[in-house]
Amino acid sequence: MNIISYIGQKTINFFEEFGEISRLFGRTIAYVKDIGKDRSLLLKQMEHIGTGSLPLVIIVGFFTGMVSSWQAAYQFKGLISNGFIGSAVSRAIFIELGPVLTAIVIAGRVGASIAAELGTMKVTEQIDALESLGISPIRYLSTPRVIAAMVMMPILTIFANAIALIGAFAVANFFLDITGKVFFDSVQRLFHLKDVFGGIFKSIFFGTVTALIGVHVGLRTTGGAEGVGLSCIRAFVISAAMILILDYTLWTIIF
Amino acid sequence: MIEINELRKSFDAQQVLRGVSFSIADGETVAIIGQSGCGKSVLLKHIIGLLQPDSGSVVVDGHNIATASEEQIYALRRKIGFLFQSAALFDSMTVFENIVLGLWEHGEREEAKLRHIAEEKLSMVGLRGILDQKPASLSGGMRKRVGLARALAMNPKYLFYDEPTTGLDPVTSDQIDDLILSVTKQYQATNLIITHDMFTVQRIAKRVIFLSNGLVYFDGTPQELENSIDPIVQQFIERFGKR
Ligand SMILES: Nc1ncnc2c1ncn2[C@@H]1O[C@H](COP(=O)(O)OP(=O)(O)OP(=O)(O)O)[C@@H](O)[C@H]1O
């Protein structure tokens, strides 16, 4: 096969898959009206995606905050007073680091686990069994997961932001001799609500995309246990890439 | 009433069904036999709308599966009990939850009533006291039984069995056959049994459809099948006539 037709084929595949994911999203949202039918499905997913991810988010948030203080100090050296660390670090956290790193970690944990769970159900005919009972797998599996991720991702992001700020302050205070007053004055001086909300707004998209891709990849799994493993990887790779692409796209729209 | 007309289905380049036609009247008990990989499961999945035909039609109770709305298909499926080849139990749920999931999702929320139904269906398939176990702790034969109990939970009008005895030892196979017989008597359901077990055919079916090469090769009573002098039919019976 020559290179042109190869690229052509890949492009067609990409758009086909994109179309399928959009259709899945449409059908998932169409079932939101039935979410009250079995509320426990949604609550269970919110717990799994939200509460279950907290320890991970705490670790990621704290270390991200700490390292960004060091990095700011390193970049500022000889140029800018360390008194500005607070504002530099907090804006970086609110706009980019908090939302994106949280989303990527969640894509690894939640996106991959959705793909694995649904993929296993697919290859063992459990999805067919659901259908045969007259239960839509979209309503029963997709909607609770996508909505839970859509709701929990912003909450986790807020959490990560707060923890990261604490981490950043810890480093600034203990190692860089910046007092609390100086640090938080600096945070406040250049604080824009838009930064925080922009980041949280993005995280809603990240959450939706992560769960949606997990479901899509999971439901298309073929080829037994090996296929489930591949789906896991695929779900993570695609959602991580989508998060970064979306992050860029949303930046150009919001900021 | 199930009417299948000129049903064709390919996967990539592989033609699996090449124009299958037959119809099944209400109350019939029909066995579908054929070599492994000849498309029996694929045929059954068309009847409940899990697969869409490339061409031809599948009509169940007057609804064409290919053109029916999603809602119509889901309504239709509630009238169908399906025992999967692999049992396909939900492994994250207990036996109880497996059996009553359909009822629960369609609005029956009374715990005591659900328990009662689950126990009743389970005893019908010869099991008891395992309601709170997970499928992983059950043997293959038990899983098939639980799968059957789940299929029976909504008192279906149609019962589809995909290879109920494959992979089971002869004794358990006999028990499953007995079970299907007694279920057939108790429920006035229309039964469709996929198998390559000639014992099952002889004991349970009133009519046999033999698929070969993607087409209906033979359609008649088990007796006629047995007496057929067609070499392909003969060969199949020879091969699968033993347990
Ligand atoms: N979803 C699918 N995608 C691609 N190929 C499929 C799919 N389902 C079935 N096939 C192919 O169609 C053929 C028929 O499969 P089917 O499962 O109907 O066989 P079967 O008659 O039920 O066999 P067995 O007795 O082993 O269960 C097989 O070659 C299988 O590989």
Ligand SMILES: [Mg+2]
């Ligand atoms: Mg089969």
